Amino acid sequence: MRTILLGLGVRRQVPAGQIVIHQGIRESHLVLLEEGLTKVTATLPDGRSALLSLRVGGDLVGEMSALNDQPRSATVTTCGPAMYSVIQPDRFKRFLKENPDAALELAAMVSDRLRWSNRRRIDFTSYPVKLRVARVVAELCRTHGQQGLDGIVIDVRLTQPDLATICGASETSIQKVLRELRAEGLVDTDYRRMTVRDLTRLRRLGDLESNED
Template sequence: MTEASWLPGTLLSRLDETTRREFLQLGIPRTAAASSVLLQEGVQESHVILLSDGLTKVTAAMTDGRHALLDVRVSGDLVGEISALNGTPRSATVTTCRTSTIRIIHRNDFRAFLRSHPDAAMAIAGIVADRLRLANRRRVDFASYPVKVRLARVLWEISTAYGYRDRDGIVVDIHLTQSELATMCGAAEITLQKAMRELRASGIVGTGYRQVLVRDPAALQHCADVD
């Protein structure tokens, strides 16, 4: 994958060319099939995984048995860095959404790289800060907006970051269950289903097997109340 392919905000997009090239030499390359669990919540392990060319979802178990969708990680992203840095068990499960190529990097090699490349350490600190800011914003959204608007904001966020355009709109081919979307929106699943039906009836989105189609991006942006 070329430099231009790394999405803004990913770790590899934040590194200079020399540091990025060196980081891409770390670890052992592997191929993971779709729906493979790369990291399992609660497991005590400390390696990190670089997504060389991949698409994954990050989920966490809830006390009621459901799984909350926390985020999506794409090519150029790193997963598992928290356990590698502080030695705690995995805080979430990371599952591939399609066949992905990855690099498995041992904790000692990862930490040594950060010690010798402080710019990479600062980039990772910036990513952690951005994720904290996003989590805080979502908490504000839960308190400030009705479910339909919260759903529109989540769909807008995911489609603009990870979707691709075709003749019918923006396609998001990440397999997200309605239960996962509901937890990401802070809503009951039945309420989420009603909000999704309203967006479909308005012609704003369409849904199919393992994907969401944003038919009218401008209308979705308006519904999401974002600039």
């Protein structure tokens, strides 16, 4: 699906800090990320910014507004140099009509993101911080991890404040949990990068089934 979509859009190359999609703006083009890392954030009623998710090369963003013509629900900002394609909604909708399998793939992607969002809401109210961190890191392994020599590397320049926001915890709590996870031999951390040394144990700590997607 992504290969065909690339031919439908106009390519753009931008530096770090570029806003690709603006929350609240009524626009409906779709963005297909080719290279780079972006963060998806939303402004809360009290003015704070909440980190909702991360998107990397190969990911689609802006699909909801492209389909329902509603204002953007979040802001997408590049975390480093990035390349992406801008696809107009009429071309996107025509593509979906002509490619039913792609429409099903898109529905599965949206469902997966909704599942992730719902899981986080439940985690925030039901589980302690350490379990929440284990769940989030395990999910990042699945979506953004690459196998390295010492484990699965999550090389997405994720700061501790970012992780605290994703987990719904204070930065102090995150620092404490990461120290514990390092001491237990589950993860290694350096500047904005994490290596998961034992994903099986981490998933067990997060109370995740081994066959869960």
